[in-house]
Amino acid sequence: MITSKLVNKYISWFDNYVNQFIKQFPDLAENIEIKAGHCRLVSNEAFDLATNLKLTDEDILLAETIGLFHDVGRFRQYVKYQTFSDSKSQNHSELAVEVLKENNILKDLSADTQEIIFKSIINHSRAEIIPDKNERVIFFSKLIRDADKLDIWRLITEYYMVKEQKENKTLELELSNNDEISDDVFEAIINKKVVLKESMKTLNDFKLLQIAWLFDLNFDYSIKRLYDKKYLDKIFDSLPENEKVNQVRDVVNEYFKHHIETLTY
Ligand SMILES: [Fe+2]
Known part of the structure:
Protein backbone atom coordinates (compact mmCIF):
# COMPACT_ATOMS: atom_id res chain seq x y z
CA MET A 1 0.00 0.00 0.00
CA LYS A 149 1.52 20.31 -19.26
CA LEU A 150 0.38 22.74 -16.55
CA ASP A 151 3.85 22.98 -15.10
CA ILE A 152 5.63 23.16 -18.47
CA TRP A 153 3.41 26.14 -19.30
CA ARG A 154 4.49 27.72 -15.99
CA LEU A 155 8.14 26.98 -16.73
CA ILE A 156 8.27 28.21 -20.31
CA THR A 157 6.22 31.36 -19.74
CA GLU A 158 8.55 32.26 -16.86
CA TYR A 159 11.42 31.64 -19.26
CA TYR A 160 9.98 33.74 -22.12
CA MET A 161 9.74 36.65 -19.66
CA VAL A 162 13.50 36.59 -18.94
CA LYS A 163 14.68 35.20 -22.26
CA GLU A 164 16.07 38.53 -23.49
CA GLN A 165 18.41 38.71 -20.50
CA LYS A 166 19.07 35.03 -20.05
CA GLU A 167 18.81 32.85 -23.11
CA ASN A 168 18.68 29.07 -22.56
CA LYS A 169 18.96 27.12 -25.84
CA THR A 170 18.34 23.81 -24.08
CA LEU A 171 14.85 24.91 -23.03
CA GLU A 172 14.23 25.82 -26.69
CA LEU A 173 15.36 22.33 -27.80
CA GLU A 174 18.03 24.16 -29.83
CA LEU A 175 15.39 25.10 -32.46
CA SER A 176 16.07 27.95 -34.86
CA ASN A 177 14.55 31.26 -33.90
CA ASN A 178 13.15 32.81 -37.06
CA ASP A 179 9.65 34.05 -37.85
CA GLU A 180 8.63 30.87 -39.66
CA ILE A 181 5.62 28.73 -38.74
CA SER A 182 5.58 25.36 -40.50
CA ASP A 183 2.49 24.43 -42.53
CA ASP A 184 1.91 21.07 -40.77
CA VAL A 185 2.01 22.76 -37.38
CA PHE A 186 -0.38 25.51 -38.44
CA GLU A 187 -2.82 23.03 -40.03
CA ALA A 188 -2.92 20.88 -36.90
CA ILE A 189 -3.53 23.70 -34.45
CA ILE A 190 -6.17 25.40 -36.58
CA ASN A 191 -8.04 22.07 -36.58
CA LYS A 192 -7.71 21.80 -32.78
CA LYS A 193 -5.38 18.83 -33.09
CA VAL A 194 -2.20 18.17 -31.17
CA VAL A 195 0.97 19.06 -33.05
CA LEU A 196 3.37 16.18 -33.59
CA LYS A 197 6.93 16.74 -32.38
CA GLU A 198 8.21 15.48 -35.73
CA SER A 199 6.61 18.38 -37.59
CA MET A 200 8.34 20.98 -35.43
CA LYS A 201 11.13 22.89 -37.18
CA THR A 202 11.35 26.32 -35.55
CA LEU A 203 10.97 27.81 -32.09
CA ASN A 204 7.61 29.25 -33.15
CA ASP A 205 6.49 25.73 -34.06
CA PHE A 206 7.46 24.62 -30.56
CA LYS A 207 5.44 27.45 -29.03
CA LEU A 208 2.43 26.50 -31.15
CA LEU A 209 2.86 22.84 -30.18
CA GLN A 210 2.69 23.94 -26.55
CA ILE A 211 -0.39 26.10 -27.22
CA ALA A 212 -2.07 23.13 -28.95
CA TRP A 213 -1.70 21.06 -25.76
CA LEU A 214 -4.88 22.88 -24.73
CA PHE A 215 -6.83 20.54 -27.03
CA ASP A 216 -5.27 17.52 -25.35
CA LEU A 217 -6.25 18.35 -21.75
CA ASN A 218 -8.29 15.62 -20.10
CA PHE A 219 -9.96 17.35 -17.16
CA ASP A 220 -12.09 20.52 -16.88
CA TYR A 221 -10.02 21.46 -13.83
CA SER A 222 -6.92 21.68 -16.03
CA ILE A 223 -8.61 23.88 -18.64
CA LYS A 224 -9.83 26.19 -15.89
CA ARG A 225 -6.40 26.33 -14.27
CA LEU A 226 -4.70 27.05 -17.59
CA TYR A 227 -7.24 29.78 -18.28
CA ASP A 228 -6.81 31.36 -14.83
CA LYS A 229 -3.01 31.34 -15.04
CA LYS A 230 -3.12 33.00 -18.51
CA TYR A 231 -0.19 30.89 -19.69
CA LEU A 232 -1.34 30.85 -23.32
CA ASP A 233 -1.72 34.66 -23.42
CA LYS A 234 1.92 34.84 -22.33
CA ILE A 235 3.03 32.46 -25.08
CA PHE A 236 1.07 34.49 -27.66
CA ASP A 237 2.85 37.62 -26.41
CA SER A 238 6.16 35.96 -27.31
CA LEU A 239 5.05 35.09 -30.88
CA PRO A 240 5.39 37.43 -33.88
CA GLU A 241 2.30 39.39 -34.87
CA ASN A 242 0.99 38.03 -38.14
CA GLU A 243 -2.13 36.62 -39.74
CA LYS A 244 -1.34 32.98 -38.87
CA VAL A 245 -0.84 33.79 -35.20
CA ASN A 246 -4.07 35.81 -35.17
CA GLN A 247 -5.98 32.87 -36.60
CA VAL A 248 -4.57 30.55 -33.95
CA ARG A 249 -5.47 33.05 -31.23
CA ASP A 250 -9.08 33.11 -32.47
CA VAL A 251 -9.30 29.32 -32.37
CA VAL A 252 -7.88 29.22 -28.84
CA ASN A 253 -10.18 31.97 -27.56
CA GLU A 254 -13.21 30.26 -29.03
CA TYR A 255 -12.20 26.92 -27.45
CA PHE A 256 -11.75 28.53 -24.04
CA LYS A 257 -15.03 30.41 -24.35
CA HIS A 258 -16.90 27.21 -25.13
CA HIS A 259 -15.24 25.15 -22.39
CA ILE A 260 -15.18 27.70 -19.61
CA GLU A 261 -18.85 28.54 -20.14
CA THR A 262 -19.90 24.91 -19.95
CA LEU A 263 -17.93 24.16 -16.79
CA THR A 264 -20.22 22.82 -14.13
CA TYR A 265 -18.35 23.97 -11.05
FE1 LIG B 1 8.70 14.58 -19.54
Missing part, protein backbone atom coordinates in the same frame (compact mmCIF):
# COMPACT_ATOMS: atom_id res chain seq x y z
CA ILE A 2 1.23 3.48 -0.81
CA THR A 3 1.55 5.67 2.30
CA SER A 4 2.69 9.22 2.97
CA LYS A 5 5.71 7.75 4.75
CA LEU A 6 6.67 5.99 1.51
CA VAL A 7 6.14 9.13 -0.54
CA ASN A 8 8.44 11.01 1.85
CA LYS A 9 11.01 8.31 1.23
CA TYR A 10 10.63 8.80 -2.52
CA ILE A 11 11.09 12.56 -2.13
CA SER A 12 14.32 12.03 -0.12
CA TRP A 13 15.61 9.55 -2.68
CA PHE A 14 14.82 11.98 -5.48
CA ASP A 15 16.59 14.90 -3.76
CA ASN A 16 19.63 12.73 -3.19
CA TYR A 17 19.62 11.42 -6.74
CA VAL A 18 19.47 14.96 -8.18
CA ASN A 19 22.23 16.18 -5.84
CA GLN A 20 24.56 13.47 -7.08
CA PHE A 21 24.21 14.82 -10.63
CA ILE A 22 24.74 18.40 -9.49
CA LYS A 23 27.89 17.41 -7.60
CA GLN A 24 29.26 15.38 -10.47
CA PHE A 25 28.33 17.88 -13.21
CA PRO A 26 28.46 21.38 -11.66
CA ASP A 27 28.59 23.00 -15.13
CA LEU A 28 25.24 21.45 -15.96
CA ALA A 29 23.65 22.30 -12.61
CA GLU A 30 21.33 25.01 -13.89
CA ASN A 31 19.29 22.83 -16.21
CA ILE A 32 19.40 19.91 -13.77
CA GLU A 33 17.87 22.20 -11.14
CA ILE A 34 15.24 23.40 -13.62
CA LYS A 35 14.14 19.82 -14.33
CA ALA A 36 14.22 18.86 -10.65
CA GLY A 37 12.03 21.86 -9.84
CA HIS A 38 9.69 20.82 -12.63
CA CYS A 39 9.38 17.27 -11.20
CA ARG A 40 8.53 18.63 -7.75
CA LEU A 41 5.97 21.08 -9.11
CA VAL A 42 4.36 18.47 -11.39
CA SER A 43 3.96 16.38 -8.24
CA ASN A 44 2.16 19.35 -6.67
CA GLU A 45 -0.01 19.85 -9.76
CA ALA A 46 -0.88 16.14 -9.71
CA PHE A 47 -1.80 16.44 -6.02
CA ASP A 48 -4.06 19.44 -6.70
CA LEU A 49 -5.72 17.77 -9.66
CA ALA A 50 -6.20 14.47 -7.80
CA THR A 51 -7.64 16.33 -4.81
CA ASN A 52 -9.97 18.30 -7.05
CA LEU A 53 -11.15 15.04 -8.61
CA LYS A 54 -11.86 13.76 -5.07
CA LEU A 55 -9.65 10.69 -5.40
CA THR A 56 -8.96 8.52 -2.37
CA ASP A 57 -6.00 9.46 -0.14
CA GLU A 58 -4.04 6.56 -1.57
CA ASP A 59 -4.69 7.56 -5.17
CA ILE A 60 -3.70 11.14 -4.37
CA LEU A 61 -0.36 9.80 -3.11
CA LEU A 62 -0.03 7.70 -6.25
CA ALA A 63 -0.64 10.78 -8.41
CA GLU A 64 2.03 12.70 -6.47
CA THR A 65 4.49 9.85 -6.92
CA ILE A 66 3.96 9.64 -10.67
CA GLY A 67 4.42 13.40 -10.85
CA LEU A 68 7.68 13.29 -8.92
CA PHE A 69 9.16 10.47 -10.99
CA HIS A 70 7.76 11.18 -14.47
CA ASP A 71 10.90 13.03 -15.63
CA VAL A 72 13.51 11.25 -13.50
CA GLY A 73 15.11 10.13 -16.79
CA ARG A 74 15.90 13.74 -17.72
CA PHE A 75 19.05 13.88 -15.58
CA ARG A 76 20.75 10.93 -17.21
CA GLN A 77 19.59 12.18 -20.62
CA TYR A 78 20.99 15.65 -20.02
CA VAL A 79 24.40 14.72 -18.66
CA LYS A 80 24.87 12.15 -21.41
CA TYR A 81 23.64 14.17 -24.41
CA GLN A 82 23.29 17.74 -23.10
CA THR A 83 19.87 18.07 -24.66
CA PHE A 84 16.22 17.61 -23.66
CA SER A 85 15.29 16.71 -27.22
CA ASP A 86 14.34 13.01 -27.28
CA SER A 87 14.79 12.83 -31.06
CA LYS A 88 18.39 13.98 -30.69
CA SER A 89 19.07 11.59 -27.79
CA GLN A 90 16.84 8.96 -26.19
CA ASN A 91 13.23 8.66 -25.06
CA HIS A 92 13.34 10.22 -21.59
CA SER A 93 10.26 8.35 -20.35
CA GLU A 94 11.85 4.99 -21.07
CA LEU A 95 14.96 6.29 -19.30
CA ALA A 96 12.83 7.20 -16.26
CA VAL A 97 11.44 3.67 -16.00
CA GLU A 98 14.97 2.31 -16.39
CA VAL A 99 16.25 4.48 -13.52
CA LEU A 100 13.39 3.49 -11.21
CA LYS A 101 13.85 -0.21 -11.98
CA GLU A 102 17.64 -0.14 -11.65
CA ASN A 103 17.41 1.45 -8.22
CA ASN A 104 14.48 -0.75 -7.21
CA ILE A 105 12.72 2.34 -5.89
CA LEU A 106 9.17 1.01 -6.01
CA LYS A 107 9.90 -2.32 -4.33
CA ASP A 108 7.44 -1.67 -1.45
CA LEU A 109 4.50 -1.28 -3.85
CA SER A 110 2.28 -4.00 -5.33
CA ALA A 111 2.97 -5.15 -8.88
CA ASP A 112 -0.32 -3.58 -9.89
CA THR A 113 0.65 -0.14 -8.52
CA GLN A 114 4.12 -0.38 -10.07
CA GLU A 115 2.52 -1.12 -13.42
CA ILE A 116 0.34 1.99 -13.17
CA ILE A 117 3.39 4.13 -12.37
CA PHE A 118 5.59 2.73 -15.14
CA LYS A 119 2.90 2.86 -17.81
CA SER A 120 1.78 6.37 -16.85
CA ILE A 121 5.38 7.55 -17.08
CA ILE A 122 5.77 5.96 -20.53
CA ASN A 123 2.48 7.58 -21.61
CA HIS A 124 3.27 11.05 -20.30
CA SER A 125 5.41 12.12 -23.27
CA ARG A 126 3.70 10.23 -26.08
CA ALA A 127 1.54 11.88 -28.73
CA GLU A 128 -1.25 9.56 -27.54
CA ILE A 129 -1.86 7.21 -24.61
CA ILE A 130 -1.22 3.55 -25.45
CA PRO A 131 -4.56 1.64 -25.24
CA ASP A 132 -4.73 -0.50 -22.09
CA LYS A 133 -7.32 -2.80 -20.54
CA ASN A 134 -6.49 -1.44 -17.12
CA GLU A 135 -8.67 1.65 -16.67
CA ARG A 136 -6.45 2.90 -13.86
CA VAL A 137 -3.46 2.99 -16.23
CA ILE A 138 -5.46 5.18 -18.61
CA PHE A 139 -6.76 7.38 -15.79
CA PHE A 140 -3.36 8.08 -14.21
CA SER A 141 -1.81 8.57 -17.65
CA LYS A 142 -4.41 11.26 -18.32
CA LEU A 143 -3.74 12.81 -14.94
CA ILE A 144 0.05 13.01 -15.34
CA ARG A 145 -0.28 14.36 -18.88
CA ASP A 146 -2.39 17.29 -17.62
CA ALA A 147 -0.21 17.95 -14.55
CA ASP A 148 2.94 17.89 -16.69
